[in-house]
Amino acid sequence: xxxxxxxxxxxxxxxxxxxxxxxxxxxxxxxxxxxxxxxxxxxxxxxxxxxxxxxxxxxxxxxxxxxxxxxxxxxxxxxxxxxxxxxxxxxxxxxxxxxxxxxxxxxxxxxxxxxxxxxxxxxxxxxxxxxxxxxxxxxxxxxxxxxxxxxxxxxxxxxxxxxxxxxxxxxxxxxxxxxxxxxxxxxxxxxxxxxxxxxxxxxxxxxxxxxxxxxxxxxxxxxxxxxxxxxxxxxxxxxxxxxxxxxxxxxxxxxxxxxxxxxxxxxxxxxxxxxxxxxxxxxxxxxxxxxxxxxxxxxxxxxxxxxxxxxxxxxxxxxxxxxxxxxxxxxxxxxxxxxxxxxxxxxxxxxxxxxxxxxxxxxxxxxxxxxxxxxxxxxxxxxxxxxxxxxxxxxxxxxxxxxxxxxxxxxxxxxxxxxxxxxxxxxxxxxxxxxxxxxxxxxxxxxxxxxxxxxxxxxxxxxxxxxxxxxxxxxxxxxxxxxxxxxxxxxxxxxxxxxxxxxxxxxxxxxxxxxxxxxxxxxxxxxxxxxxxxxx
Numbered sequence: 001x002x003x004x005x006x007x008x009x010x011x012x013x014x015x016x017x018x019x020x021x022x023x024x025x026x027x028x029x030x031x032x033x034x035x036x037x038x039x040x041x042x043x044x045x046x047x048x049x050x051x052x053x054x055x056x057x058x059x060x061x062x063x064x065x066x067x068x069x070x071x072x073x074x075x076x077x078x079x080x081x082x083x084x085x086x087x088x089x090x091x092x093x094x095x096x097x098x099x100x101x102x103x104x105x106x107x108x109x110x111x112x113x114x115x116x117x118x119x120x121x122x123x124x125x126x127x128x129x130x131x132x133x134x135x136x137x138x139x140x141x142x143x144x145x146x147x148x149x150x151x152x153x154x155x156x157x158x159x160x161x162x163x164x165x166x167x168x169x170x171x172x173x174x175x176x177x178x179x180x181x182x183x184x185x186x187x188x189x190x191x192x193x194x195x196x197x198x199x200x201x202x203x204x205x206x207x208x209x210x211x212x213x214x215x216x217x218x219x220x221x222x223x224x225x226x227x228x229x230x231x232x233x234x235x236x237x238x239x240x241x242x243x244x245x246x247x248x249x250x251x252x253x254x255x256x257x258x259x260x261x262x263x264x265x266x267x268x269x270x271x272x273x274x275x276x277x278x279x280x281x282x283x284x285x286x287x288x289x290x291x292x293x294x295x296x297x298x299x300x301x302x303x304x305x306x307x308x309x310x311x312x313x314x315x316x317x318x319x320x321x322x323x324x325x326x327x328x329x330x331x332x333x334x335x336x337x338x339x340x341x342x343x344x345x346x347x348x349x350x351x352x353x354x355x356x357x358x359x360x361x362x363x364x365x366x367x368x369x370x371x372x373x374x375x376x377x378x379x380x381x382x383x384x385x386x387x388x389x390x391x392x393x394x395x396x397x398x399x400x401x402x403x404x405x406x407x408x409x410x411x412x413x414x415x416x417x418x419x420x421x422x423x424x425x426x427x428x429x430x431x432x433x434x435x436x437x438x439x440x441x442x443x444x445x446x447x448x449x450x451x452x453x454x455x456x457x458x459x460x461x462x463x464x465x466x467x468x469x470x471x472x473x474x475x476x477x478x479x480x481x482x483x484x485x486x487x488x489x490x491x492x493x494x495x496x497x498x499x500x501x502x503x504x505x506x507x508x509x510x511x512x513x514x515x516x517x518x519x520x521x522x523x524x525x526x527x528x529x530x531x532x533x534x535x536x
Contacts, residue, residue: 091229101136104165105173108132112229114184116213118221128222129188133162133169133178146261147230147237148176149223151183151245153268155214155391156383158187168240168518175526176238179230183219183248185383193383195445204448211453214383215391216244216251216462223248224256236261240522242514243268243486246477247391247462253498254464257473262529265477266514266521269491271392272463272498278392278401282431284487286405289429290412292341292484297424299347306354307425310334311415313364321364325373326441329364331415331425333439337375338427342484344509344516349375350427378432379442386450388432390459397457402431430485471499476528478514478521481507502528502535 097109109131116124130149138145152159159180162169172178185193191200193214198207227237238261241249246268252260254272271280297304311331314321320328327333337353340346353375357368378385389398406428411417418425434454437447475498479491488505495503504524506513514521527533 092225094229102163104136104170105162106134106136107162108134110179110226110230111188112222112226114222114225116210118218122209122213126184127190128184128226129182129190130226131159131180131182133173133180135165135173138173145175145177146235147179147227148172149179149181149227149237149239151181151219151223151239151241151248153243153245154183154186154381154384155216155244155387156183156186156193156381156385157377158182168514168522171519171522172240179226179237181219181223181226183214184222185214186381193386195382195442198446198449204452207446207449208452208456211383211386211449212390212456212459214387215459216248217255217460219248220252220255223252224259227259238262238264240264240266241268242266243511244391246270246486249475250468250494250498251462253471253473253475254462254467257467257471260473262474262526263476264522264525264529265475266525267478267480267483267486267511269477269479269486269494271490272465272468272494274394274461274465277396278389278398279405280490281392281487282402282405283408284490285429285431285484286409286413288482288484288487289338289341290426291482292429293338293424293426296341296347296350296427300351300354303351303354304424306357307334307427308419308422310354310357310364311419311425313358313362315416320439321369323373323441324366324370325379327373327379328439329369329372330439332433332435334372335413335415335425335428336431336433336436337372339430340375341427342429342510343512346510376440378436378440382443382446385432385436385440385443386446386453388430390453390456391462393456393459394461394463395457395459397459398454400434400454403433406431406433465497468498471501473500474529475501476525477501477503478509478525479503479505480509480511480513481505483511485511504528 093113095111097111099109100107109129112128112130113125114128116122116126134145150159159182160169162180164170165173169178182189185191191197193211198210201207201210228234231237236259239249239252241247241263243266246265247270249263249265249268250270250272253263311334314329314331314334320330320333323329337350340349353368353371356365356371359365373379389401392398392401406413413426413428415425434451437443437450443450477491477495479488479495480486481488483491492503495501509516509521524533
């Protein structure tokens with residue numbers, strides 16, 4: 001009946017009447033899906049984009065923006081995709097969800113369905129969740145605020161969940177609408193990567209083939225689709241990237257600088273030269289970690305003996321100590337909590353952990369074992385483990401870089417040897433080792449896929465150095481002199497390559513400066529991109 005009825009339509013007004021009068025949005029979509037291309041072709045060429053909202057109200061939109069409907073309609077009819085644009089653009093499926101108020105802020109949920117592989121070679125889609133943040137008192141007074149998208153550190157961590165307008169968010173909402181992006185595979189983006197979701201993809205090779213699309217290049221292409229959807233008139237947006245989010249920003253500047261108004265980076269200037277791997281990163285950061293260990297034991301000398309005693313207690317159990325979550329604690333696994341040495345408050349957290357390591361009978365306490373597990377974030381955010389080394393790779397395999405570089409350092413980070421020689425046990429830093437996929441229970445199902453990715457040598461380029469050398473987007477970066485995770489010397493090298501990038505070098509903060517003093521850092525970087533702080 002739908003097909004017979006549509007064949008008699010000769011203009012857009014009749015089609016509009018059919019759509020508006022037809023019950024639920026599901027029915028309307030079903031009606032469109034049953035219409036032949038031939039019958040819709042003459043109508044689609046005349047349909048006004050703004051009329052799409054009559055058929056699909058904003059909260060029921062399934063084709064992105066209001067003009068996205070006509071783009072999809074014309075695509076399905078085999079006609080031009082132009083709708084207020086000079087080049088084809090297929091908007092992703094876009095759903096607007098809940099609106100929630102927290103102290104001083106209004107949050108609006110968005111979900112976008114985007115291609116798994118933006119090149120189109122591999123079929124499939126994933127969903128990306130984003131939370132729009134607006135200052136409640138500015139929703140009506142300044143509805144045209146520019147937008148700033150936040151790229152979270154990681155990889156593999158969800159964006160912040162604000163409960164008030166404090167920190168950098170409070171400073172940013174004075175000038176921007178903020179989009180907090182849950183990068184693909186994390187948070188409320190689906191599928192959220194875990195052992196069970198990967199198992200549904202097939203065997204280890206299928207899992208690895210799927211995971212290769214979760215690096216910065218895919219994240220940036222997701223963001224650019226989202227920008228075009230939320231800002232259909234072609235407005236640019238600004239970015240703030242923390243740590244790995246800064247890596248994503250450099251990829252964005254390489255792949256789609258035309259979408260960027262200005263970029264702020266905190267602790268996230270990655271190596272960008274072709275052929276980069278993680279080797280140069282770890283050769284630098286292992287030495288930074290060594291220095292942080294020296295400072296930790298100088299501040300808390302009592303923990304030299306405490307950590308040695310923990311290593312001895314583990315050794316009495318042969319293969320390691322069973323953990324409450326099903327994993328096993330070994331001496332080398334214990335060293336991994338050194339990742340906290342580079343964060344503000346990280347030394348204090350380790351101090352409180354080690355002082356409560358033993359029960360009265362001399363056994364390792366449940367409090368200690370459970371707290372250790374809570375500090376190892378790879379348990380709940382496995383992308384951090386699986387892709388931690390591949391995020392550096394361009395045209396070369398990582399081949400478990402951290403493990404190889406650690407071996408180059410001899411006994412420096414050998415816990416058992418340190419105890420035997422009565423010297424401090426050095427903890428390791430932000431490094432992922434292959435044996436973690438045996439010792440961390442939640443990582444075991446992903447072990448084979450992780451090994452395949454470690455051996456993968458044909459990683460595509462993440463950066464275009466020629467584009468970066470001619471960059472025109474204002475960029476300002478906070479670079480932390482004693483950063484334990486993103487080496488200062490490598491950051492400085494990248495900064496000199498990106499044309500116009502302005503560095504603020506400071507030793508006031510560790511890697512997490514944006515959490516320590518967010519408003520000051522955000523406002524200073526913003527002022528640098530606006531030339532309110534002159535070059536000198």
